[in-house]
Amino acid sequence: MLRLALLLMCSSAVAYAQDDLLNQLSKQDSAQKIPVDATFKSTRVVNGHSVETMKKKHMDFRISHRFGRLNSGAYNFFGLDQATMRMGFEYGLTDNFMIGVGRSTSQKAYDFLGKYKVLKQSTGARSVPVSVTLFGSMAIATVNKELEFQDKLTYTAQVLIARKFGERLSLQLSPTFLHRNHPDVLGDENTLLAVGIGGRFKLSKRVSLNGEYFYTAREKNTVTARYYDSMSFGVDIETGGHVFQLHFTNSLGMIEKQFIGETAGTWGKGDIHYGFNLSRTFSFDKKNKRQPAN
Amino acid sequence: MKALFIRMVLVTLLGMTLHSVPLSAQGMFSTSSGVTTFSSVTPLENVFAENKKSQAILNTATGEIAIRMNMREFNFPNKLMQEHFNENYIESAKYPTATFSGKVDKAPDYAKDGEYDVSATGKFTVHGVTKVRTIPGKMRIEGGKISISSAFEVPLTDHKIEVPQVVFVKIAQVISVKANYTLVAK
Incomplete structure (x- = not known):
């Protein structure tokens, strides 16, 4: 009897010795919360901001063009004779907070922006389903010299909520508050509420299809020149520190005040602009230049 | 007869304990805070990353050893590089871990303090590609702790890690990996 029990014990011990140690490690894996990276490749979906911010000590030099109507x-x-442009410098102060400044040829507008990541989508035991980023900007349209300074100002506030569904699909919802101290067209409302829906679908590691639509709510339609909702489709191509975004859109402007509030073209009539955003990231992180410590 | 019965029960109980808590088996040493670093050095750019949550387990009775780490736990000083590492090169969503599972080739005397040159042979898996490799290292046994350190190289092509032409000159084709794990008895 004793011999039998001993045999049983020994056989079980042998079985454990052969047990896969790797399985034990994966069972006791302590990784609780792993953030989801790269919901979008760029800080823009097409025209509108994405939940992404510039990383710490990285500067994004952006040149964006929108050509004339197709x-x-x-x-x-087909519109290529005419071009409007925005040039921007955007910088990550921390990994979660970025600031930026830009100048658009359209309306000779300067814009200043800030963007802060408040919540990051994460997987693991303590998972977070979405990423949330707050965006705020102020634009100064200097084209009309007769206006008082405060009448040249426009303010935008957005809550960007996005989720990456697996590796390929990311979707974003962008509730927007837009306040113009002095709307361009008489009778237009000072404050506009809008909601944007955008997304991307990755075709390969470096290429994705992007789309974006902003619904702008206007209470009364007394505006003489009719404004339309902004809709854009494009392709993102990423190569190391560059992101090229090529797209078609019915909006000419590249800042919130212009594409959310003042889109004059409509897809139905073929008022489509070809355009691109060129983003080049420069790293100001000195540590990378040094040899690794060990 | 009675004594035999008690002995039998005791032995069976012991066997059951082994069943339910295999990790308490004698000779198991482990850590979950091992440090693994890698570097890629080229004239244009140096890339350096560190994982401080590497797991390692060693069965001194059998010489079996296993190492496992989450690729997303690799920290880069440059967060854009970290994003590219996870998104484009190592594809962490598809291949979340790097692992090694094998046997210590010539086991040292674990009961005696000292430093030994050792090597382990087994399956080394990165980016979903498994290679059988013999990895050299040092083992230091001191005060009931086993410190393992190792430095070895991983050619990108071994593990089908693709680097596009444009950044070819910025990323070394062979990555140097260093590991430092201090294992304690479980």
Whole structure:
């Protein structure tokens, strides 16, 4: 009897010795909360901001162009003869907080922006389902010299809520508050509420399809020149520190005040602009230049 | 007869204990805070990352050893590099861990303090690609702790890690890896 029991014990011990040590490690894995990276490749979905911010000590130099309307005909080379542009410098103060400044040829507008990540989507035992980023900006449209300074100002506030569904699909909802001290068109409302929906679908490691739509609520439609909702589709191509965003949109402007509040073209009539955002990231992190410590 | 019965019960109980808590088996040493670093040095750019939550377990009775780490736990001073590492190169969502599972080739005397040159042979898996490798290292046994350190190289092509042409010159083709684990008895 004793011998049998001993045999039983020994056999079980042998079985454990052969037990896969790796399985034991994965069972006791302590990684609780792993943040989800790269919901979008760039700080913009197309025109609108994404939940992404610049990383600490990284500067993003952005050059964006929107050409004329495709339906302007062969004489205008389908819009390519005419171009509006925004140039911007955007910088990550921390990994969660970035600031930026830009200048648009359209309305000779300067814009100042700040963006802060309040919540990061994470997996693991203590998972967080979405990423939330707050965005605020102020724009000064200097084109009309006769206006008082405060009448040139526009303010934007957004709550950007996004979720990455697996590796390929990311979707974002962007409730927006837009206040113009002095709307361009007489009779237009000072304050506009809008909601944006955007997303991307990754085709490969470095290429994604992007789309974006902003619904702008206007109480009364007494505005003489009709404004439309902004809708854009494009492709993101990433190569190391560059992101190229090529797209078609019915908006000419590249700042919130312009594409959310003042989109004059409509897809139905072919008022489509070809455009691109070129983003080049520069690292000011000195540590990378040094040899690793050990 | 009675004594035999008691002995039998005791032995069976002991066997059951082994069943339910295999980790308490004698000769198991482990850590979950091992440090693994890697570096890529080129004239244009140096990349350096550190994982301070590497897991390691060693069965001194059998010489079996296993190491496991989450790729997302690799910290880069440059967070953009970290994002590219996870997104484009190592593809952490698809291949979340790097592992080694094998046997210590010539086991030292674990009962005696001292430093020994050792090596382990087994399955080394990174980016979903497994290679059988013999990895050299040092083992220091002191005060009931086993410190393992190792330095070895990982060629990117061994593990199908693709680097696009544009950044080819910025990332070394062979990555140097260093590991430092201090294992204590479980």
